Amino acid sequence: MRSAVWPRLSCMGWLGRGQRSLSLFSSTAPSNWSKVVSDAEKIVGYPTSFMSLRCLLSDELSNVAMHVRKLVGTKHPLLNTARGFVYDSRNNLQMRGLVVLLMSKAAGPSHAASDLLAQDMVSGIYPSQRNLAEITELIHTAFLVHRGIVDLKEWTNSDGPLKDMQFGNKMAVLSGDFLLANACTGLAQLNNTKVVELISSAIGDLVQGIYHENAPNVEESSPTDGLNVAAWEEQTFLSHGALLAKSCQAAMELAKHDKEAQKQAYKYGKHLSLGHKLNSDLQPFVKSGVGEPVSFSLNAAPVVFHRQMVGQDKWCQQLQQARTFRNQLDYSKLWAAVKSEKGVSSAVDLCCYHGNKALEAIQAFPSSEARSALENIASAVTKF
Amino acid sequence: MAVPWRQCRRLSANHTSTSLLETVCHLSGRTAFLSSASWRRGPGSGSGPGHRGLLSAQPSHVTPTYNSSLTRHKFRLLFPTLQSCCCRRIHSDVKLKDPFALAQKDLNHLYDDIKKELFVSKAELKSLCDYYFDGKGKAFRPMIVVLMSRALNIHSNRDGDLLPGQRSIAMISEMIHTASLVHDDVIDGSDKRRGKSTINEVWGERKAILAGDFILSAASMALARIGNTTVVSVLSQVIEDLVRGEFMQLGSKENENERFKHYLEKTFKKTASLIANSCKAVSILVSSDPEVHEIAFQYGRNVGIAFQLVDDVLDFTSCANHLGKPSAADLRLGLATGPVLFACQQFPELHAMIMRRFSSKGDVDRAWQYVQQSDGVEQTTYLARRYCQEAIRQISLLRPSAERDALIRLTEMVLSRDK
Incomplete structure (x- = not known):
């Protein structure tokens, strides 16, 4: 079943990746992101479709998939997220x-653990570490x-029927x-309470980080919130x-x-993620493409x-100057500012x-094909 | 009522009661006694009011059958107080408070400790997370966990005092419960809970979901810190069951028996799994005997299902605001619970309404009327009582203790609560 389903999905993923890389790492990118990723995928054995079959083919998710079709034509963000599972690899x-x-x-x-057997490893990776990778995804x-x-209270009728949004x-x-x-049951099966605690705390971190992110449609709600670089x-x-960061740590613990x-x-993991986010925040400002409408988050x-x-x-003052008469933001003006x-x-x-901090950290491990791939990934996030 | 109608009903009733029975027995596994001790005895003996078994219009007619059964006899020997408790639904206030009083000293700082687990730097998220831990909840789940822990500790030749891990599980059970409430309120679009506005009503859906996720992550961390991988597995199963139960509520089954089975399975997953597995988790911490684990699990499972059945009954019998939510709320959400499913056997007109999830105009009112005219409420209550009896049978296998007896009395509270 794996072989029947995965080629289709990975093929779509590949298509999406190709498309994206054209716009993302356009002209000069010497080390193409998608090449870095696909080279790295070969190193870890079977393809990187971690969302287990168990999950994707479950009654529950196929139920959702059926229902999500009803959302086509509405503006609910779930639709885009679902599309992203198939086409988008920008969010990687x-x-x-x-x-x-x-x-x-x-x-x-491992040298320390007697209960971990080297012969259980596939392509040099323990099964528990593969499960962890899946849980992370x-x-x-x-x-x-x-x-x-x-x-729902911020949804006005002009945006579309409220019922669709509720659904x-x-x-x-x-x-x-x-x-x-x-993810919870998967974590429990790892039989390591330190890992359960670590990954659970990462879920808490994620919530705290997302909580103050602006919701998709209210980007302009708080332009004057003083967010400094440290914050x-x-x-x-x-x-x-x-x-x-915590998943990488947990993989070592396992x-x-x-x-x-x-x-x-x-x-x-920490520095790579920050570098990656900076890279993607920078894209609207480093792209040479002219004529495309500029759009970016005010928290970029x-x-x-x-x-x-x-x-x-x-x-x-600059925000004020960029406001059009209909009180919308002219992003190209802000962009220029x-x-x-x-x-x-x-x-x-x-x-x-x-990016360099990430490279530095990975030097602690012996030289290998896998380490080179991690180096390439870390270098790729610093290329524009 | 005209005789032919009665007889006609009796025939179909017997037919269905058998299959319902099989459903129940299939689900409960070890509860074969349900059929052998009294249930089958009724229809089998072919005489007396108990004849109609599960579908009897008046529960009082069933009780005599039950009274005469061996099981009942055994109960009476074991628990002299049970006679008044189990059959009449009249209690003194003192008795009702008993299990609470016994658990109280272990629950004193429960909510404070939960709030300490919810460690957040941002003030607004913190206030969302703390919102329902205001000390006004019933703390029903922690109470069962505490009493069960003490009863099990004594059963295992220790003093009753809680082990640190058991105390954590009492806390975790309330946290998981609350996280799922917060998400349920978004899914159902509820604006009131426990007499106050829901989180989604005050802060919006997006933040409500994140708060629920945060409470869950904090519960999961506390769980991991107990340091027992089996306990982690047992309670992770609960989280999966809660979601699967919610998914089960999305669909309706065409076939009547399937529908009842589906309903009971959903009830286990959405309500009973948390109680059953929390009980099992505290048993694992004190005993290595799988039979003890099973007793703890079965008690929690049966009490949990009874609790939800009563909840479903209250949706039809309690006046608005008493529950902190409007009555017939389930119908409005398109859900067919026990009383409706039983009523559907008397009034097949309900079938179409169930299938379209009471979505046509006037469906909710008509369904409500049918349920009131039927004995769906009595039969659901009766079913809840059977589950409580099984819970009592299970817990009675433990060595006697004040806490064990409190768990027995607690089943009566489950049956008699009105909110």
């Missing part, structure tokens, strides 16, 4: 799982889904909960870094590697740097800093 669905597997392989077999996906819950919410809550519940890093770690190995794995790293540099007063200062280059510097 399964990227986290891949890193966990590479990290496991780079760290190699389940949790990440669950929160992609839960992020898209719509606040979409119901599906989003249920499918997100289902993925989380599977941005802290929050971005919670929402984008903690899960990968193979009974020592505290130092756990610490370096954690660091790699270059904007946050910019705000901090020009000061709150000037930023408010941000580009004219040093916000972008500071964000690029920070991105390189985190």
